[in-house]
Amino acid sequence: MRASDSLQPTGSGPDGLDPRLRDALFAAALNDIPSAIVAANTDRRIILVNRAFSAMFGYAVQEAIGRKSIILYESEAKFEAIGQERYQLAASANREPYVVNYRRKNGDVFPGETIGVPLHDADGKLLGFVAIIRDITDRFRAEAALKESEERNRLILEAAAEGIYGLDAQGNAIFVNPAGARMLGYAVEELLGCNAHETVHHSFPDGAPYASADCPAMQAMNSGEPVSVTDEVFWRKDGRPFWVEYATTPIVKANEIVGAVTTFQDVTERKKLHLALERLHSVTSSRRLNFGEKIRAILRLGVEHFDLAFGIVAHVENDVYTVRHCISPDGGLRPGQQFALGETYCVHTLEAGGPLGFHHAGASAIAAHPCYRAFGLEAYIGAPLLVDGVRYGTLNFSRPKPLGHPFDNSDLELVRLFAEWVGNEIARQRDIEELAAAQEELKRLAGTDELTDVANRRQVELLAGHEVERARRQRADMAVFVLDADHFKRVNDDHGHEAGDQVLRVIAQLAKAQLRSVDVFGRLGGEEFVGVLPDTPADVAAEVADRIREAIAEEIIPVASDGLSITVSIGVAGLLSTDETFREVLNRADRALYAAKGAGRNRVIHHDHMNE
Template identity: 25%
Template structure:
């Protein structure tokens, strides 16, 4: 074979090798970009769903706070009873009073909590008694339209979720409204529902993650449920528009709908790239379920969430890298063909250079992904199909207290998820991560993790499966510590039941406890007593030392009372210097002994205010709860009369009610 033929064959062989290597490198580069887009889509969807879960919990908390108001419960009971009796005039009066009462709270919650809906419905047909967001629309039944409300009406269990109603579409929280019946037992009289807009939620995510977000609703779902005057403004007026635009963080979503770029979808779809006005956007779109869809994954989504990110610069850099790779390959081929005599050496050097370039690109992508993982505020870790951790980020390690080498390669359930909060074993089969590995379903829930110290802490977690080529390879878990969130809930309850100055129970809380104790007395006959206490000459303390000193005296009295009373006893501040104490299980004799101890303890202990020591005394009236007490007014009046007797008898003393005239008349002659 001639030298020319050898050179030609060698050149063709080299050219074929370079072409194959170049094509493989370009494909690998494109695959890396596709993988980056896919991982970003999973991350953003997980973050969105976790934030939506927090919003649903917030809706239930707000509904609980509003439904605990005694006046609201009374008016709801009045409206329900009037409607059941067919008395529309009384029902309208209840609506008017309820509207007047809730007006200021509605305005405040609308401003600071993005509350967009507040309504009260009567039982048993879920007929609207009050819509704060549409006060003129009332009297219609939501029984057929609103599954979430039907569920709360049926079992009285609070619920939250997204639903489209007649006047509002958004995240809702619904709780039962109860009011005591004649025997003091809680009676279900209605349902209270709040709705929180999604605009603030997506705005926060948009600013934090530098993305755009839009929520779309299927046209038929909106038109079937919502009154026309309340539907979103962006109606699908053209044939190429797929749905209503509920809310968005930028104008792009409305423009894409108008142009027909967003097609109807029944669920999750591929994450495409969209060219628009000289920019390229990465679109992530997934199904958006309402309350029923959250219970049944087979139901079609009620709409979809669209997340987009401008990737113009990323794609430009990628394209430049492709052309750089092509130019490099061509230069190498030309160089090799020109210097065929040193083909082997130069080919090996060029291959090494290309390999280093690709390795650097892979390392760069790996560093980028690691940076995203390590800077995330939420804890993130992955597991393989056997439940063993494959990676974990810094936030997760800080929350759990472990080192990475103590987690990676170990069974995550056995390491920090092995027992319930009470110490009982947590079966592996009930672990949400193991369940997702078994059935491939995504889960959002609240649970408890265990730190390396053995301390349990509450978490909100999202578990998503990792599938490759229709095979489940593992799962990724995103979680956050919700200790502060639960502490804020407990603090809200404390603020709603406590006098802010003294720390004693407030008037509403005390009267509610007294009402419950009367109900228990009627059921089981156990004794209970009521003490009414008033500080003697308290006005003189304020006049002589000032109101700040008076406050110190009130707090001192509550501290003395708490040291004297049992843990089961309750002290409440009814107003000013007047306090009441409820003593379950004590008859009049035991209550008198307790009152005398309290009176003596206060008499012998001065309140300290700066350098001053202020001595005060207390007068106490006592009464025992009776089976004939129809409500709290009767025992309060008897205790108040006894207190008056203690005051008029010289103060600093304990007194019981004087016998009434009718009581004496009913006594036998030997008893008078």
């Protein structure tokens, strides 16, 4: 199709479309184009523009129509030069873009990347020209800034703390600043001319080969799009990797990528902090580790992260420092050992009321401290331990050799987080012990269902009330499930009430076998049971409930000649921040149970997944 076909005047045409519909479609398509469209006749008067033209040049459509296109050019000389070139364009098939300086209505001059298209009628007669214009001011500014900054870059390379290197189009280093060379362990001259990827980026952190085609920096050079990477390593001359954060920006000249600039910084310490926090979360959220194992895991994590030898959780009461949990390299430090608080560095930590650390006690005023004289501990970092908002003691790490660097703010913040988590674990353990004691006391007071040997309704509601209060106080997770035997009436009708009783006992035994000692499980009445799972999100509780359902469905209960199978339906709900009583979360679990019954039984339904 000739360009003129898309600009034919309004009227009946060979396409059979209503002229108004055709004009509307044409206008809509034209105005959807983001580039400016300008059509001019052979007298160079403007006959058609789109909305993008108005936005780019500042002229309203009716303001531009009929005027000579000289109003769009930077100068009359440029207007005349383009006028000569357009006839050469009409005679050739060349449609390559060219750059012209245009002028907006407000007088501003800007560069426009332009494609010129001649318009012919059906007989090949030249009717005019269409120009498709894209404002490339930003690109020109970037190129100008690059040229202006070349000298400045040469000067700042010497002073920059970040590593910086430049690459040619083949990925070879053409400049490296001193900071980058130091980080990589090379002299500047050793890196010039070397392929950067093969020299410093050749392998993944585990040592596996890193193909150049997969390298984000090389991909940036191929695509022309800058990249930023936050989780990779560079390799030093001595073969040691270090974590880096780097950005690669392609260098473009005359629409051609001629190289790239990469800036990088060593983020090893930040990465270590991130990994430590991930490990801390993994430890504290684990359902496999008991209280003592969690505390020891946190102590090991601190010892490894801070590169120290001793890790201690100490209880302080009446100025007596008692070791509760500890890690020591020779096993010489044991839980239960006591010291006068004033003879430990922790006295300063408690006086400060926050994290405290020093890396070389012997070279500071701390050298006069009794702890230094008695134990020679050079490096120390610690933080106060609070349990339910009340001072418990300290979490601290130390070693007899000085560290090669001071502790920074991230170290102090991390030990504070460690102490906060240890305090939470101690508080949680206290709650668990109190809950266990309460369970025993309630059992002694006949809080057990006689038939199933699980908690009765009164005991469940009492324990669950305590759990709701604790979860609200600590902003912890808690979930509840309600379980009901499917078609239980048939069991009683077909096999008698003794068989029904045996079914309930088996259900209770199988359910309890899937639960932890800290979980509360009891019988609400009839064939309905309830479970309360502290420190458990509702999604996890749903998985536990499904294991219970499967265990019951697979069990053959010996109450008939061939045994009896039964299924259960379970509804699950999690404690909400707005819940004030156990009854609120129980009601949601109950609604989920009825949804499970209505959906065909023998299933678990999570209240949050219901469409209420």
